[in-house]
Amino acid sequence: MTDSIKTRRSIRKYKAKEVDNSLLDQLLELAARTQTMGNLQLYSVVVTRDAEMKQRLAPCHFNQPMVVQAPVVLTICADFNRTSQWCRQRRAEPGYDNFLSFINAASDALLYTQTLCNLAEEAGLGVCYLGTTVYQPQQIIDILKLPRLVMPIATLTIGWPDEQPVLSDRLPLEAIVHRETYSDYDAADIDCLYGPKESLPENQHFVEFNHKETLAQVFAEIRYTRKDNEALSGVFLDTLRRQGFLD
Amino acid sequence: MTDSIKTRRSIRKYKAKEVDNSLLDQLLELAARTQTMGNLQLYSVVVTRDAEMKQRLAPCHFNQPMVVQAPVVLTICADFNRTSQWCRQRRAEPGYDNFLSFINAASDALLYTQTLCNLAEEAGLGVCYLGTTVYQPQQIIDILKLPRLVMPIATLTIGWPDEQPVLSDRLPLEAIVHRETYSDYDAADIDCLYGPKESLPENQHFVEFNHKETLAQVFAEIRYTRKDNEALSGVFLDTLRRQGFLD
Numbered sequence: 001m002t003d004s005i006k007t008r009r010s011i012r013k014y015k016a017k018e019v020d021n022s023l024l025d026q027l028l029e030l031a032a033r034t035q036t037m038g039n040l041q042l043y044s045v046v047v048t049r050d051a052e053m054k055q056r057l058a059p060c061h062f063n064q065p066m067v068v069q070a071p072v073v074l075t076i077c078a079d080f081n082r083t084s085q086w087c088r089q090r091r092a093e094p095g096y097d098n099f100l101s102f103i104n105a106a107s108d109a110l111l112y113t114q115t116l117c118n119l120a121e122e123a124g125l126g127v128c129y130l131g132t133t134v135y136q137p138q139q140i141i142d143i144l145k146l147p148r149l150v151m152p153i154a155t156l157t158i159g160w161p162d163e164q165p166v167l168s169d170r171l172p173l174e175a176i177v178h179r180e181t182y183s184d185y186d187a188a189d190i191d192c193l194y195g196p197k198e199s200l201p202e203n204q205h206f207v208e209f210n211h212k213e214t215l216a217q218v219f220a221e222i223r224y225t226r227k228d229n230e231a232l233s234g235v236f237l238d239t240l241r242r243q244g245f246l247d
Numbered sequence: 248m249t250d251s252i253k254t255r256r257s258i259r260k261y262k263a264k265e266v267d268n269s270l271l272d273q274l275l276e277l278a279a280r281t282q283t284m285g286n287l288q289l290y291s292v293v294v295t296r297d298a299e300m301k302q303r304l305a306p307c308h309f310n311q312p313m314v315v316q317a318p319v320v321l322t323i324c325a326d327f328n329r330t331s332q333w334c335r336q337r338r339a340e341p342g343y344d345n346f347l348s349f350i351n352a353a354s355d356a357l358l359y360t361q362t363l364c365n366l367a368e369e370a371g372l373g374v375c376y377l378g379t380t381v382y383q384p385q386q387i388i389d390i391l392k393l394p395r396l397v398m399p400i401a402t403l404t405i406g407w408p409d410e411q412p413v414l415s416d417r418l419p420l421e422a423i424v425h426r427e428t429y430s431d432y433d434a435a436d437i438d439c440l441y442g443p444k445e446s447l448p449e450n451q452h453f454v455e456f457n458h459k460e461t462l463a464q465v466f467a468e469i470r471y472t473r474k475d476n477e478a479l480s481g482v483f484l485d486t487l488r489r490q491g492f493l494d
Contacts, residue, residue, distance in 0.1 A: 001248035001369050005280045005362065029420045033252045034361065035376045038470055039415050046425045053427055082422065082432055083466075089437045090463035095473020099480040103381050107357055107401070111376075114281065114361035115252065122248050129282045129358075134350050145428040154354070168286050173276045175329065178293045180300055181392040185329055190336045216337035219330075223285055226342020233346035 004122040011126025012066045014159025031116035042105035048073040061132040070157035078105035080149040102245035113154045126161035137239045148244040251369040258373025259313045261406025278363040289352035295320040308379040317404035325352035328396040349492035360401045373408035384486045395491040
């Protein structure tokens with residue numbers, strides 16, 4: 001895996017070649033070795049291969065073209081429905097319609113998702129993680145017919161790579177690691193940690209293209225704005241409530 | 248990685264042998280190849296090696312012995328503080344003090360955590376994921392001095408394995424995978440999917456030991472009860488509010 005992680009990039013263009021069901025099932029099963037809370041496996045995966053279903057899901061992901069182009073779309077969900085059904089069938093009263101249980105199930109779902117990404121990439125597949133899943137969860141719930149106590153949390157598009165984008169940059173290790181206690185960042189730290197990223201030609205071009213002065217402005221004022229974040233926070237909390245995870 | 252994931256188990260006993268800083272840093276850096284939202288890397292890792300710091304963290308994790316015994320304890324945090332500091336230093340107004348931003352940062356943190364687990368296990372290290380991190384987050388925040396917009400989300404204890412527990416069971420693939428839409432479980436499905444797990448000698452012993460009638464009762468009535476889940480939901484939401492992620 002060391003080699004595949006070193007050279008990984010998100011892949012958004014795929015060859016017109018199927019991903020065999022046997023290969024996919026093998027990866028889905030192997031990823032399930034990932035640890036989960038009490039070994040309860042608090043997640044489910046909805047596999048989308050049907051072209052019409054992909055068309056219906058696409059608007060939930062801002063119509064990014066890989067959703068209809070990828071041979072396989074996976075929607076990974078935090079799932080306390082199955083475990084609760086099991087409890088009820090076994091004379092046990094489940095108590096998982098609350099926020100902590102959502103956090104537990106979402107954690108299981110995300111850890112599972114990442115092992116699956118790592119395995120798929122090691123097998124030579126191209127993967128794109130769609131963060132848009134948490135923006136319009138109610139539409140995804142309706143399309144995939146997710147019951148109460150099931151919440152979509154991540155989407156992967158998977159296929160055989162038909163592009164090789166440049167490796168994206170990363171912050172230096174000191175930006176993300178703290179020894180013993182968290183040491184907050186001062187102005188000099190920020191310059192030192194973000195300078196190399198900001199001076200990359202592709203990022204400078206990105207700033208120019210967006211008619212901004214700084215890369216941070218592109219993020220805070222165009223891509224991930226307060227207005228959008230606040231509106232989408234409300235949507236997400238409402239959906240959590242409807243799915244039974246919040247009073 | 249296929250081999251290491253097939254045989255992985257959570258390791259709670261470690262040899263009295265250090266985990267070199269160079270190896271740890273290499274793994275922490277490699278794991279950062281994991282995709283994140285807008286490539287912003289919305290996480291931080293606090294490395295605990297100091298014996299006294301481990302002693303202080305232990306009660307946050309119900310004094311599970313591996314917290315003080317492991318050479319390294321990592322607390323992985325959802326972090327929008329660093330990115331917000333960057334914005335402010337670059338004439339951009341950050342808008343990340345809201346719930347969606349917590350979900351985005353927590354997702355980044357958990358995906359990073361799982362790649363790190365996969366890499367550490369492939370390198371022969373033993374890892375235990377502590378789900379207890381989300382139970383008493385405020386104590387962890389105080390001990391590790393986490394500022395506003397930083398929330399602990401996962402803890403790993405890491406060391407060289409000094410035990411080889413049996414592989415834990417998993418539900419069959421059909422339990423977690425749905426084709427095109429979610430197909431809910433009826434009584435016959437539950438019997439079929441959970442029967443093998445329930446009939447394992449170790450799980451039957453677990454039920455007897457706890458003086459219960461079913462395995463589900465051990466989970467719902469002893470390990471993860473409604474009462475605890477509801478109380479801890481309140482604690483988590485209060486802490487999210489104090490860290491600035493919820494109104």
